Amino acid sequence: MTTVPTNTLNPMEIAKMLNELNPQQREAAQTIYGPVLILAGAGSGKTKSLITRIANMISQGIQAKNIFCATFTNKAAREMKERLESVVGEEPMNHIWMGTFHSLCVRILRKHGHLLGYEQDETSKRCKFVIYDTGDVLQVIERIYKQINITGKYKEGLALHYIDNAKNNLWDPEYCAYNVAESASDQVMAQVYTRYQEQLRMMNAMDFGDLIMNTVILLRDHAEARDYWQEKFHFVMSDEYQDANYAQFQLLLLLAAPHYNLFVVG
Structure with a gap:
């Protein structure tokens, strides 16, 4: 042979x-x-x-x-x-x-990813987080809008853009709330961002912005x-x-x- x-x-x-x-x-x-x-x-x-x-x-x-x-x-x-x-x-x-x-x-x-608190498979020792696409993200945002009673006041795309921009600049929700949110709209979006991240963590999930931002945090910290x-x-x-x-x-x-x-x- x-x-x-x-x-x-x-x-x-x-x-x-x-x-x-x-x-x-x-x-x-x-x-x-x-x-x-x-x-x-x-x-x-x-x-x-x-x-x-x-x-x-x-x-x-x-x-x-x-x-x-x-x-x-x-x-x-x-x-x-x-x-x-x-x-x-x-x-x-x-x-x-x-x-x-x-x-x-x-x-x-x-x-x-387990160093950031995400679940790890005990057998493979690989993190088993879920990756949310745009459709998944919009569903989470819609749910948060209902929770804080702003449905119809702001388009879901506004929060989608706000969160994506924040992660591209490595701004976490706390930073946005205290350093970026100047207008009333920004303050509302910072609140949405905070709840959004909490819900993603509860679901052991990341969106596309998290993939970059979390890797930077991982390497940095x-x-x-x-x-x-x-x-x-x-x-x-x-x-x-x-x-x-x-x-x-x-x-x-x-x-x-x-x-x-x-x-x-x-």
């Missing part, structure tokens, strides 16, 4: 990819250590530079398991994985962490998790960096420290 190797790293293909880049792109792709920021217009080869850099890193012995690469859409992550696999082979792609911010944070929280993930990810990257909000920016910084091999394109 013949065994076909899954690692088909092709040095000639990597050299070809590097030669196809312009001098600035090539410099970025060949710079492995330290912080790197690529700023360029749409369609100018930013993502291509990122993919070439990862292929070049793996060709030089960097372990795929030490690479964290965040994207903003599943489509982008899928296309990047396909392009990379054609060069480095299947085996490295089984270990590299490449996906959307939310999907990567889910994986981190499944392992260490819990040394056990912070040390584990910083030791794992020596190289942190992000595509479409111009779309990153404050919470995502803080996530990248926390993961990149203390190595600070941070590479972003946007």
Whole structure:
């Protein structure tokens, strides 16, 4: 029986990819250590530079398991994985962490979410929190509106936007209540936010905003998790960096420290 190797790293293909880049792109792709920021217009080869850099890193012995690469859409992550696999082979792609911010944070929280008080499966030792989509979130908001008797006075979408914006800025309900709520409407929304978070915790649930915010809190406040993930990810990257909000920016910084091999394109 013949065994076909899954690692088909092709040095000639990597050299070809590097030669196809312009001098600035090539410099970025060949710079492995330290912080790197690529700023360029749409369609100018930013993502291509990122993919070439990862292929070049793996060709030089960097372990795929030490690479964290965040994207903003599943489509982008899928296309990047396909392009990379054609060069480095299947085996490295089984270990590299490449996906959307939310999907990567889910994986981190499944392992260490218990440190934030979420339930953990005793057998697998993985956190078994539920992820609420927009429909689930609106149902919770509607229930809270009825509880505090504001149904019809405010649209549910207002609270949805308020909560999402708060989490993108890493504002918890207490901070919103005492530092952000200036208008009467803001004060009501801060109250909704407080009750909303209480109900999600009761249901052992997180929404999409929680996935990022809770991961930042986890890494910021819990040394056990912070040390584990910083030791794992020596190289942190992000595509479409111009779309990153404050919470995502803080996530990248926390993961990149203390190595600070941070590479972003946007």
